[in-house]
Amino acid sequence: MRGENGYVESMLDRTYRALPREAVDRVRSTTVAVAGLGGVGAVTAELLARWGVKRFRLMDMDRYEPTNLNRQLFATSKTLGRWKVDVAAERILEINPYAHIELKIAERVNNENVEPFVKGAGIVIQNADYPSAKLFYLAASRHRVPLVNGYATVTGGRVQGFDYRVSPCRTWVDDWWQRIKLGGAKPLTALTAEELGAFDHENVHPTAASINFVTNTVGCLIVGEAIKLLTGKGRPVLYPYYLEFDIFKLRWRRRHVHSLMNPGSWQAVLAAVKRRLSSFGTVKCRAGAEVKTQKKSL
DSSP: OOHHHHHHHHHTHHHHHHSOHHHHHHHHTSEEEEEOOSTTHHHHHHHHHTTTOOEEEEEOOOBOOGGGTTTOTTOOTTTTTSBHHHHHHHHHHHHOTTOEEEEEEOSOOOTTTHHHHHTTOSEEEEOOOSGGGHHHHHHHHHHTOOEEEEEEOSSEEEEEEEOTTTOOOOOHHHHHHHHHHHTTOOOGGGOOHHHHHHHHHHHOOOOOOOOHHHHHHHHHHHHHHHHHHHHOOSOOOBTTEEEEEETTTTEEEEEETTOTTOHHHHHHHHHHHHHHHHHHHHHHHHHHHHHHHHHHHO
8 A cells, every 4th residue: 555545554464453444534624723742742743643643733832942952852963943833843744744734823822823723623732831721721611622731849749631522611719710820910811921921920830840751741641631632542531630640759649739738738828828919019029110110210
């Protein structure tokens, strides 16, 4: 056999031995939107290309730089300085020259570009690590597109699926928590691209340590959850639950996002309180400076 059919048949020979053909073909026919193509995201793009996925949408606002070389699959001496979306697209087509890259967006997510990125997709793979990434969840919920998210810590990580096809995956607790985090500011859906950039700058977490086999493991687990969602095979980890693991501590747990026994919930609350107190102090200092300036001018 020659051409696309022969190529894909050979590529997926071992995959077809593991799952029914109709399940694999369902994955192949899904339009996959991958947001974030760094240490975790590049792995998801690579693996999904090897599932023979026909249509991809890619978004990442960064170029490759030397600090990416320790863990990011597509970062090499030849790709430094290049846009991650361009490199990822090339890599996908190297694996499957019959795949189609529907969309490449080399900018931060905003309220304009998130719509064409999410609407009409079959699943969103959310690897972006900026606060504005919340827009992907909101858009996926509006358009009832399932989403899988994951991130790495230093020695472990977290993976979670949101099946927006059957549920809004949101409770009053989530709405309350969003109000706490925003602290009375405008909702993300009301911010311009420039305002979203400022929002990310003020709220993004500091640069953390990273180990390549940890980030790669998270990427593999994300794809596993996506495959389970798309094929209906296996038991996915869906909201309000998530999977937490630590390679160094040999720990693997399923947790509930709102459980009072979840240490991550308390850590998030404390971090939000600290941010609110910090912003309050900043506002107070600015107000004091303005008063002093006015007195001096008088």
